[in-house]
Amino acid sequence: MTLLAVERIKLFTTRSPWWCMVLALGLSIGFTAIIAANSTEGAMPVVASAFTHQFGLMVIMVMAALAITTEYRFGTIKATFQAVPDRISPLVAKGVVVALLSAVVGLLVGFGSWGLSWLIVSDRSQLALESANDWRHVLGVSLVFAAGSLLALGVGTLVRQTAGAVSIILVFALLVENLVTLIPKIGDDIQKWLPFTVANKFVLGEADSSGLPEGAGPPVPGELSPWGSLAYFTAIALAFFVVSLVVAKRRDA
Amino acid sequence: MIEAIGLTKRYGNTVAVDNLSFTVAPGRVTGFLGPNGAGKSTTMRMILGLDRPTSGKVLIDGKPYTQLDRPLRTVGALLDAKWVHPNRSARAHLDWLAKSNGLPGKRVDEVLDLVGLTKVAKRRAGGFSLGMSQRLGIAGALLGDPKVLLFDEPVNGLDPEGILWIRQFMQGLAAEGRTVLVSSHLLSEMALTASDLVVIGRGKLISQSTTTEFVERSTENAVRVRSPHADKLGAMLVDKGFTVREGEDGALTVTGATSDQVGDIAASAGVVLHELSPQRGSLEEAFMQLTGDSVEYHAAETGK
Ligand SMILES: Nc1ncnc2c1ncn2[C@@H]1O[C@H](COP(=O)(O)OP(=O)(O)OP(=O)(O)O)[C@@H](O)[C@H]1O
Ligand SMILES: [Mg+2]
Numbered sequence: 393m394t395l396l397a398v399e400r401i402k403l404f405t406t407r408s409p410w411w412c413m414v415l416a417l418g419l420s421i422g423f424t425a426i427i428a429a430n431s432t433e434g435a436m437p438v439v440a441s442a443f444t445h446q447f448g449l450m451v452i453m454v455m456a457a458l459a460i461t462t463e464y465r466f467g468t469i470k471a472t473f474q475a476v477p478d479r480i481s482p483l484v485a486k487g488v489v490v491a492l493l494s495a496v497v498g499l500l501v502g503f504g505s506w507g508l509s510w511l512i513v514s515d516r517s518q519l520a521l522e523s524a525n526d527w528r529h530v531l532g533v534s535l536v537f538a539a540g541s542l543l544a545l546g547v548g549t550l551v552r553q554t555a556g557a558v559s560i561i562l563v564f565a566l567l568v569e570n571l572v573t574l575i576p577k578i579g580d581d582i583q584k585w586l587p588f589t590v591a592n593k594f595v596l597g598e599a600d601s602s603g604l605p606e607g608a609g610p611p612v613p614g615e616l617s618p619w620g621s622l623a624y625f626t627a628i629a630l631a632f633f634v635v636s637l638v639v640a641k642r643r644d645a
Numbered sequence: 646m647i648e649a650i651g652l653t654k655r656y657g658n659t660v661a662v663d664n665l666s667f668t669v670a671p672g673r674v675t676g677f678l679g680p681n682g683a684g685k686s687t688t689m690r691m692i693l694g695l696d697r698p699t700s701g702k703v704l705i706d707g708k709p710y711t712q713l714d715r716p717l718r719t720v721g722a723l724l725d726a727k728w729v730h731p732n733r734s735a736r737a738h739l740d741w742l743a744k745s746n747g748l749p750g751k752r753v754d755e756v757l758d759l760v761g762l763t764k765v766a767k768r769r770a771g772g773f774s775l776g777m778s779q780r781l782g783i784a785g786a787l788l789g790d791p792k793v794l795l796f797d798e799p800v801n802g803l804d805p806e807g808i809l810w811i812r813q814f815m816q817g818l819a820a821e822g823r824t825v826l827v828s829s830h831l832l833s834e835m836a837l838t839a840s841d842l843v844v845i846g847r848g849k850l851i852s853q854s855t856t857t858e859f860v861e862r863s864t865e866n867a868v869r870v871r872s873p874h875a876d877k878l879g880a881m882l883v884d885k886g887f888t889v890r891e892g893e894d895g896a897l898t899v900t901g902a903t904s905d906q907v908g909d910i911a912a913s914a915g916v917v918l919h920e921l922s923p924q925r926g927s928l929e930e931a932f933m934q935l936t937g938d939s940v941e942y943h944a945a946e947t948g949k
Contacts, residue, residue: 398745405737406730467728470695471785474722475745477694477711482745645695 395476395485402468403459403489412455413497417504420448424505428512435518438526439599441509445533446592448501450562452494452537453544457557459490460548473645480637483549487633490545491538498537502530525600528618532595535622539629540591546632549640564588584613587628594621646671646824647692647793651701654687654848661687663848664701669826669841671792674819676839676856677828678932684848685828686724689797692826693722705793717746721786722795726778731771735762735781738770743788756784776807783814793824800834812838832932836860844932868904870911871896871920878916885910896920 403409423444428436460483463469476482506529510519521527548557565588572586573579583589593614614621647669654662662684669675679685690696692703694710702709705720713719729738739753757763760780765773770781779799786794796815800808815838819825826843829835835842835856842859844851852859871894872878879889879897888900899907904923911918 394744394747398741401737401741401744402730402733405733405741407732462730466730467725468730470690470724471728471742472745473695474693475717475742477713477716642697644690644697 395482396489399482399486399489402463402486403493406462408458408462409455409493412451412458413493416448416451416455416497417500419451420444420501421504421508423447425508425512428509431513435515436509436513437518437599438506438521439529439596441506441519442502442529442533442595444505445498445501445536445595446588448497448533449537449540449588449591450565452497453540453561453565454558456490456494456541456544457548457561458554459486460545461552461554461557464552465554470645479641479645483637483640487542487545490541494541495534495538498534499531501537502533505533506530523600525598525618529595529599532618532622536591536595536625539622539626542633543587543629546629546634546636549636550632580613584615587625590614590616590621591625594618594625597621646706647703647826648705648707649688649692649701649703652688652691652698652703653700654684654691654696655699660848662691662698665845665848665850666701667843667850667853669824669843671824672819672822673840674815674825674827674838675841675843676835677826677843677845678830678832678835679828679845679851680830682847683830683845685830685845686797687848688845689722689724689795689826689828692795693720693724715746715789717742717748717789717791719789719791720793720795721789721791722797723779723782723786723799724795724797726775726782729770729778729781732769734767735770735773735784736766738781739784739788742785746789748788752788752790756787759787760784775802776804779803779807779811783811792822794818794826796825796827798828798830800829808834832860867924868899868902868907869896869920869922869924870899870907870918872911872916872918874916877914878911881910881914881916882907898924 421444424441427440427443431440460469463472472482473479506519506521510516513519521530544557544561547560551557551560569583569586569588572583575582593612593616597612597614597618616624649665649667652662652665653660665684665688677685677688687696688703691698692705692710705713710716710720735757736753739756740750743750743753754763757766760783762777762780762784765777770778773781783796783799786796794815799811799815803811815825815827827835827838839856841854842856843853844859854862870878875891875895875897879891882889882897882899882902887902890898890900892898904921908918908921911921
């Protein structure tokens, strides 16, 4: 418990987490507002209010990576390991704090985007939270943010440099996962199993509203069910996080 | 009490610390002396469990650092004053450190007061001067009221007032019965601060003794000699196996020889001497000679 408090103090006594949180909220909710304002053809479905969660996810992952890479950058990781030499417990505590914070931001993004859409659109007939799938589109953002933050924390711990960690995460999520479809024949099949594509399927997949014209909005590839997708993404995130713990324990601080 | 036993650290092909064994006793300031790159910082990181020894071990009161419960209460260290997030206030930095080892917030106020940073505690640490950063680092080291303290080059870059403050501070800590290990690459500084010395060069132990012993032993056989034919004389002395260094004023300092020997050699070659005096040599010269870091007077360079 004390270590959670320690990591909480560390996170909130620097500025970058605050900037990232504001940016994550602003980007996701702001772009949703634009979508809502432009949804004049037919009623806006719940799932459309979650399209932009990926902006927030990227920013939250940057925040999570920064939470550890700045410790390496400024040497506070050495002070941390000096104070708690088993290394695993402070890193796990950081994981818990960062994941919880990301979940809260995800909750705000999910509900904020949906709520703002509710205020903006004229036809709310498809925007009520009625089915389990509707709730998943809104609340799922929170779970994906939490898992994504652990993935980023793991990458940050492994790489130890802000620039390296952030570029790996963003280039992979934004470029590699999209460009992989350019590989002839197998590209599409590979993409279906890449982590951020799968995470997207969890939040946006199997929408049951009919408000959108066929094919509108981002495509949602994936083989797994939405909840299976979440399990898959979380497993990958946890795997990165656990490997990073083992590596941090073994190498010189 | 700190006890290093056969401590070795290799980074790839570099042997930073080589089979190093020494002990640091409580109640005195022990200087940890060596030229740049000798392995002082590496050794200190190993003492704190930050770097893993390639072989050997180092114990604090019989235990490896990583097995200490809430270690800040046993060992306080200042390895690098810059290990602080620049946007965090001094107070917040000490807060999280204290919390991690179950120390009360009251203790943070105490150490801030002790190092004289109470007034600036709310300011961001990134804006601190070097002296203030150093004080913040010392405050962090003192948080757990530890009985073992490590300082890595604490006076580097400080003004005379800051140096004096730190020197007296460390002596005060030792007088309270604590174990204090302070590294430096300046023997003159250590001679004023430390009563014991662990001297290393290129990762290896050169000597462990009291400061007085070290100074006496290492300055015994130095001879200062001035000659219009310094080049020729220097080359001859090197041939005889003595270590010769040329000072800025052109005088030679010969170590390992008596003034008689130097005089005889000069006479046998008909070299005129303007000065020949046995030295209680300077500390730095003795130190450089011992650590093998001196710029030796090579025969090949004398033919110019
Ligand atoms: N992390 C590292 N990776 C590779 N080499 C290292 C590392 N740390 C130290 N070294 C090497 O080990 C040797 C000892 O370095 P160390 O910093 O311990 O010396 P030092 O006595 O503290 O020197 P200084 O007086 O300059 O602080 C040096 O040759 C250095 O280049
Ligand atoms: Mg050093």
